[in-house]
Amino acid sequence: MRLPKPRGGLSEWLVARLAEPGLTGSAPDADSWDDESISLWTLHELSFRGFEDADDRAEWDPELLGVRRDLEEALEERLRARWSASPTSPASSAAPAAADVPTALEDLVAADDGPSLADHVRRRADRDQVLELLRQRSVYHLKESDPSAFVVPRLPVRAKAALMALQFDEYGDGDPNRLHSHLFARGLEAVGLRAEYGAYVEDATTENLEMNNAGSIFGLHRRLRGAAMGHLAAFEMTSSLPSRKMVQGLERLGLDGPMSAYYDEHVEADAIHEHLAARDICGTLAEDEPDQAAEILFGAFTCLDVEARFATAMLATWEEQR
Amino acid sequence: MKDRDFDHPDVVLVPHGPMLLRGAESVQDLEGRVHTVDRPVVALCRCEKSSRLPWCDGTHKVIPR
Ligand code: FES
Numbered sequence: 001m002r003l004p005k006p007r008g009g010l011s012e013w014l015v016a017r018l019a020e021p022g023l024t025g026s027a028p029d030a031d032s033w034d035d036e037s038i039s040l041w042t043l044h045e046l047s048f049r050g051f052e053d054a055d056d057r058a059e060w061d062p063e064l065l066g067v068r069r070d071l072e073e074a075l076e077e078r079l080r081a082r083w084s085a086s087p088t089s090p091a092s093s094a095a096p097a098a099a100d101v102p103t104a105l106e107d108l109v110a111a112d113d114g115p116s117l118a119d120h121v122r123r124r125a126d127r128d129q130v131l132e133l134l135r136q137r138s139v140y141h142l143k144e145s146d147p148s149a150f151v152v153p154r155l156p157v158r159a160k161a162a163l164m165a166l167q168f169d170e171y172g173d174g175d176p177n178r179l180h181s182h183l184f185a186r187g188l189e190a191v192g193l194r195a196e197y198g199a200y201v202e203d204a205t206t207e208n209l210e211m212n213n214a215g216s217i218f219g220l221h222r223r224l225r226g227a228a229m230g231h232l233a234a235f236e237m238t239s240s241l242p243s244r245k246m247v248q249g250l251e252r253l254g255l256d257g258p259m260s261a262y263y264d265e266h267v268e269a270d271a272i273h274e275h276l277a278a279r280d281i282c283g284t285l286a287e288d289e290p291d292q293a294a295e296i297l298f299g300a301f302t303c304l305d306v307e308a309r310f311a312t313a314m315l316a317t318w319e320e321q322r
Numbered sequence: 323m324k325d326r327d328f329d330h331p332d333v334v335l336v337p338h339g340p341m342l343l344r345g346a347e348s349v350q351d352l353e354g355r356v357h358t359v360d361r362p363v364v365a366l367c368r369c370e371k372s373s374r375l376p377w378c379d380g381t382h383k384v385i386p387r
Contacts, residue, residue, distance in 0.1 A: 158328060165362055165363060168362060169361055169362065169363075173360060173361060240379055241379075241380045241381070241383065241384070244373065244379060267374065267380070268364075268365075268374065268377045268378075268379065269361070270380075271340065271365050271377070271378045271379055271380045272342065272361070272363050272364060272365040272378075274380075275334075275340075275365065276363065279336075
């Protein structure tokens with residue numbers, strides 16, 4: 001993947017700096033939320049697959065780490081503020097007991113009233129809208145499960161074993177053909193889209209970048225391991241039924257084949273993963289590290305919240321185009 | 323001394339949900355058809371409303387209890 005197109009002063013500075021490590025001069029402030037989001041996305045990407053036109057050593061460049069920390073602090077503050085403002089958030093004194101964490105996760109998911117893109121795809125979306133959605137989704141699905149893989153060494157025994165069981169399935173149970181991100185890449189090709197890693201980052205909406213950044217910040221910081229696992233649980237718990245709707249929508253539009261096979265795989269897989277994530281990962285993590293219980297819920301809320309914001313924005317754009 | 327520190331049952335019943343089954347190689351459904359298992363854990367539908375029996379597809383969550 002090549003460095004993304006800048007979206008403002010900060011990302012322009014960053015992309016130039018990554019392409020030419022010798023450059024000096026300090027980072028300007030971001031012009032916009034969009035500029036901020038693409039900059040943080042780019043900095044995080046240095047810890048995933050990187051860019052062919054960037055210096056690999058930039059991942060640990062102290063000045064860039066400083067920029068990354070400022071952007072991460074702003075993002076985390078925003079996410080936490082949304083969680084404390086949410087009616088589903090317990091008063092800070094009332095973090096759930098470890099044994100109640102799986103139920104608390106279920107309640108959060110049940111209370112989620114964000115709009116469903118899968119519903120739209122199943123019933124109304126036209127072909128262009130579905131292709132647009134798949135391009136947006138590709139930003140995450142082409143690195144599916146990678147953010148949570150960073151959390152493995154940071155967990156206690158039971159949660160670690162359970163996360164590995166889940167990740168093993170995500171990564172194809174040892175068969176590269178069944179790696180989920182690979183299945184998605186095959187799906188993209190089959191519907192005539194580009195399938196290479198990072199193909200549509202240029203098109204990603206700000207909400208989509210924020211959604212990806214939230215997953216990455218949780219995965220990359222040991223301090224946020226609880227939030228990462230709560231995020232994973234909420235993701236899995238809201239996947240199998242919507243995946244089935246995606247299959248129905250894709251078939252309605254004649255887009256069956258590898259792309260609907262990708263979603264089809266998630267109907268069954270995530271019906272299993274949601275229990276592993278809520279009980280064996282989050283439940284045991286909260287038992288072993290009780291201070292993580294509140295963090296787990298924060299992560300789960302954030303997963304639902306950023307998806308709702310992304311979905312609302314996508315649906316609004318499509319509504320305007322009518 | 324216990325020879326195992328953690329409970330790690332092969333079968334787990336999820337309240338109002340599926341039966342999780344670990345380490346199975348094949349599963350026979352209600353019609354007698356045998357399905358090969360290629361995952362470390364599978365979720366078997368107990369509500370009988372799944373669209374892909376014998377596997378759970380999450381439908382139990384939308385059935386009023
Ligand atoms: S138990 Fe999940 S669909 Fe029946």
